Amino acid sequence: MSKIDLSMDALDPAKLKEIDALVESLPDPSGSLIQILHKAQSLFGYLPPELQLYVARKVGVPAARVNGVVSFYSFFIENPEGKYNIAICLGTACFVKGAAEVLEKFRTELNLPKEKSRTDDGLFSIAEVRCIGACALAPVLRIGDKIYGHVKPADVPGIIQHYRDLEEEG
Amino acid sequence: MKKDHRTNTEQYTRLNSRADLDRLAEANRDLVALRHEQAERDPNRKVQVELLVCGGTGCHSTGAGVLMENLRQALVAHNVDWAKVVQVGCLGFCAQGPIVLVMPDNIFYVKVQPEDAERIVTEHVIKNEIINDLIYVDPETGEYVPHHADMGFYRKQKRVALRNCGLIDPEEILESIAVGGYQALAKCLFDYTPQEVIDVLKASGLRGRGGAGFPTGVKWQFAANNQGEKKYVICNGDEGDPGAFMDRSIMEDDPNSVVEAMTIAGYAIGAHDGLIYVRAEYPVAVWRLQTAIHEARMLGLLGKNILGSGFDFDIKISLGAGAFVCGEETALIHSAEGHRGEPTRKPPFPAESGYMGLPTIVNNVETFANVPIIITKGAEWFSSIGTEHSKGTKVFALAGHVNNIGLVEVPMGTTLREIVFEIGGGVPDGKAFKAVQTGGPSGGVITTENLDTPIDFQSLGAIGSMMGSGGMIVMNEDNDMVEVARFYLDFTCDESCGKCTPCRIGTTRVRELLDKLLELRGDMETLTILKQLCNAIRDSALCALGQTAPNPVLSTMRYFPEEYERYARREVRKYYSINPELCIGCTRCVKACPVDAISGTLRQPHVIDPEKCIACGACHKVCPVKPDKAIVLPR
Numbered sequence: 001m002s003k004i005d006l007s008m009d010a011l012d013p014a015k016l017k018e019i020d021a022l023v024e025s026l027p028d029p030s031g032s033l034i035q036i037l038h039k040a041q042s043l044f045g046y047l048p049p050e051l052q053l054y055v056a057r058k059v060g061v062p063a064a065r066v067n068g069v070v071s072f073y074s075f076f077i078e079n080p081e082g083k084y085n086i087a088i089c090l091g092t093a094c095f096v097k098g099a100a101e102v103l104e105k106f107r108t109e110l111n112l113p114k115e116k117s118r119t120d121d122g123l124f125s126i127a128e129v130r131c132i133g134a135c136a137l138a139p140v141l142r143i144g145d146k147i148y149g150h151v152k153p154a155d156v157p158g159i160i161q162h163y164r165d166l167e168e169e170g
Numbered sequence: 171m172k173k174d175h176r177t178n179t180e181q182y183t184r185l186n187s188r189a190d191l192d193r194l195a196e197a198n199r200d201l202v203a204l205r206h207e208q209a210e211r212d213p214n215r216k217v218q219v220e221l222l223v224c225g226g227t228g229c230h231s232t233g234a235g236v237l238m239e240n241l242r243q244a245l246v247a248h249n250v251d252w253a254k255v256v257q258v259g260c261l262g263f264c265a266q267g268p269i270v271l272v273m274p275d276n277i278f279y280v281k282v283q284p285e286d287a288e289r290i291v292t293e294h295v296i297k298n299e300i301i302n303d304l305i306y307v308d309p310e311t312g313e314y315v316p317h318h319a320d321m322g323f324y325r326k327q328k329r330v331a332l333r334n335c336g337l338i339d340p341e342e343i344l345e346s347i348a349v350g351g352y353q354a355l356a357k358c359l360f361d362y363t364p365q366e367v368i369d370v371l372k373a374s375g376l377r378g379r380g381g382a383g384f385p386t387g388v389k390w391q392f393a394a395n396n397q398g399e400k401k402y403v404i405c406n407g408d409e410g411d412p413g414a415f416m417d418r419s420i421m422e423d424d425p426n427s428v429v430e431a432m433t434i435a436g437y438a439i440g441a442h443d444g445l446i447y448v449r450a451e452y453p454v455a456v457w458r459l460q461t462a463i464h465e466a467r468m469l470g471l472l473g474k475n476i477l478g479s480g481f482d483f484d485i486k487i488s489l490g491a492g493a494f495v496c497g498e499e500t501a502l503i504h505s506a507e508g509h510r511g512e513p514t515r516k517p518p519f520p521a522e523s524g525y526m527g528l529p530t531i532v533n534n535v536e537t538f539a540n541v542p543i544i545i546t547k548g549a550e551w552f553s554s555i556g557t558e559h560s561k562g563t564k565v566f567a568l569a570g571h572v573n574n575i576g577l578v579e580v581p582m583g584t585t586l587r588e589i590v591f592e593i594g595g596g597v598p599d600g601k602a603f604k605a606v607q608t609g610g611p612s613g614g615v616i617t618t619e620n621l622d623t624p625i626d627f628q629s630l631g632a633i634g635s636m637m638g639s640g641g642m643i644v645m646n647e648d649n650d651m652v653e654v655a656r657f658y659l660d661f662t663c664d665e666s667c668g669k670c671t672p673c674r675i676g677t678t679r680v681r682e683l684l685d686k687l688l689e690l691r692g693d694m695e696t697l698t699i700l701k702q703l704c705n706a707i708r709d710s711a712l713c714a715l716g717q718t719a720p721n722p723v724l725s726t727m728r729y730f731p732e733e734y735e736r737y738a739r740r741e742v743r744k745y746y747s748i749n750p751e752l753c754i755g756c757t758r759c760v761k762a763c764p765v766d767a768i769s770g771t772l773r774q775p776h777v778i779d780p781e782k783c784i785a786c787g788a789c790h791k792v793c794p795v796k797p798d799k800a801i802v803l804p805r
Binding site for chain 1: 227228231232264265267410411412413414415418450451488489490491492493494505507508509510511567569570571575576607610641643645649654657658661667797798
């Protein structure tokens with residue numbers, strides 16, 4: 001957490017109430033921290049520092065412990081995803097069939113270097129995921145509920161264009 | 171995914187005795203009556219034909235969901251009320267998905283598209299005519315194979331842990347009960363003392379399927395011997411090996427076997443609480459386990475006084491959040507307690523002090539799936555399968571460069587050659603087989619010379635790999651072994667929890683050394699250092715993740731030393747090349763090249779002489795073409 005001065009005003013109070021209700025219903029909130037964070041992420045989409053601090057105070061544990069847990073698990077994300085999150089499988093079966101090249105192509109096409117995960121317009125984000133279990137379709141990626149199988153780097157511009165078109169059609 | 175067809179809802183009343191369970195099983199036999207090879211069409215039955223659609227991830231992502239809907243609509247459109255569509259668990263043959271199995275005709279349709287639904291109903295269901303172009307064709311003989319038992323993929327398999335996968339609707343406990351579900355639990359509760367249950371497990375020779383292969387009965391014995399007011403049974407459903415999906419299939423396709431086995435374990439060790447730790451990335455598995463637990467509670471198969479025996483047991487689900495190390499039992503326990511999933515030293519073993527400091531057993535999903543059938547069929551039956559020290563079967567997720575990608579279960583002692591070439595159908599595109607990686611990021615490669623090794627816990631260890639949880643990735647001649655090792659190290663670096671120095675820093679250094687080699691900055695000494703470092707990590711890391719992290723490097727160095735040496739001697743020629751379609755002919759690269767390897771004139775595509783190129787990258791840096799530069803460094 002880089003920011004020292006955190007304001008929780010930006011967090012939707014209605015959603016915070018839902019978190020409160022969950023925490024208050026649990027016999028051992030500290031031991032159920034992961035469950036609480038799952039809930040928080042499902043409500044807000046990601047876990048910004050403000051939200052982590054909120055959870056820490058509510059549960060009564062140091063914020064460092066919350067951030068320790070959040071940063072430890074890959075399922076928890078600290079930055080918002082794009083409207084279309086491109087989850088590229090980097091499991092072994094996909095890797096041996098060229099998933100790294102597909103990832104690279106998405107990065108260049110969307111102009112997203114490794115340290116950046118979301119495009120400036122908020123439309124796309126890239127997530128490297130470990131095995132989504134569709135090894136027969138390797139290399140495979142998932143955008144929303146849609147699975148793309150046997151993806152080649154050459155298919156990438158078309159896939160991106162498809163979602164850009166969707167956007168324009170509204 | 172959501173349950174929409176509760177048949178026999180009125181029968182969800184509490185079972186108060188073993189006889190109640192038997193009656194319920196008998197009353198629901200009809201649900202699965204068509205799913206035997208001997209079954210035949212009977213015009214007097216209410217349901218004469220069942221269309222079993224595979225609901226595994228592989229089939230689902232290729233359109234099985236739409237297909238199922240289309241089949242239902244087609245049945246309605248043609249007024250066929252004597253046939254029904256059932257979504258069953260994974261049939262295993264993912265490469266041929268989506269799959270539709272028509273019962274009782276026992277016809278196995280492959281690569282079925284949503285638009286084929288109409289034909290299946292009009293031609294097959296109504297006229298009973300086989301649709302030839304949807305039948306699997308044996309790639310070697312060119313013959314049509316309508317029955318899956320005759321396919322190379324299934325012929326050598328023996329389904330024990332996967333016995334119900336693809337046979338029943340996983341969201342209907344009555345189907346599970348109709349095929350014998352919960353009979354093993356009843357047998358334990360009414361015929362055996364807890365010690366007798368443990369004795370059966372010990373005699374069966376069942377060993378943990380999560381990777382390490384610890385004898386299950388012995389583990390249960392430790393926990394049973396530890397006195398405690400409260401004990402825990404934990405099911406490890408944190409399947410982290412990328413490229414492995416055995417446990418997910420069992421949780422998704424036969425959740426009731428897991429629930430039943432955990433209850434048996436609770437009875438055996440004296441626990442009344444169970445916990446399933448499952449990855450949040452497996453939403454379908456979570457949903458189906460919840461359904462199974464809910465239905466089992468309604469039937470009195472979980473909760474207080476199970477089947478009137480006086481024994482209490484209940485199960486809750488704990489969601490993981492994606493961390494490979496959580497497959498290690500102490501790390502898993504910390505994670506279930508709401509902490510970072512960092513492992514701790516053993517002893518104390520979880521059997522003494524585990525979840526919340528209480529005696530705990532942690533068993534893998536596949537291990538649990540074996541338990542009920544061992545109880546039903548006996549230790550002798552189970553130990554007759556497999557090799558001397560590894561009994562039973564093992565499920566493998568076969569993937570990579572192999573024709574028949576899918577989930578396979580074979581007796582221990584089957585050779586890799588049988589799995590890759592007979593069941594897997596060999597390597598596609600006429601490429602040569604190079605190696606198989608077993609044990610995922612903790613395992614190693616197995617090469618042609620060891621293809622005839624019978625697979626069991628000992629033999630795989632002896633050739634520098636390990637059984638692992640069951641991932642099996644086939645690599646072909648194009649796969650660069652140094653790159654493969656680099657891939658796994660990338661994974662372990664990422665997943666190292668950071669607690670111990672050898673793993674946290676050591677694996678990062680190993681990765682850097684591999685990068686050095688791959689970028690042609692290394693030499694023969696790099697190889698020596700690499701090996702030393704790997705051995706040091708193996709000897710000094712805290713948990714199994716760290717100790718086994720160097721295995722992919724050590725094993726590829728052992729079997730493919732020449733590939734490492736080629737990088738060390740910088741004999742791998744790397745040179746840049748220009749894509750003539752993208753090159754705009756600006757001559758910037760010509761001017762930038764320090765060795766004059768690039769020729770070309772203005773507005774004409776330039777060319778790099780590979781003999782002269784030293785791969786310094788100066789040309790790539792100055793190339794103005796966007797978004798992809800016209801100059802690339804092929805790997």
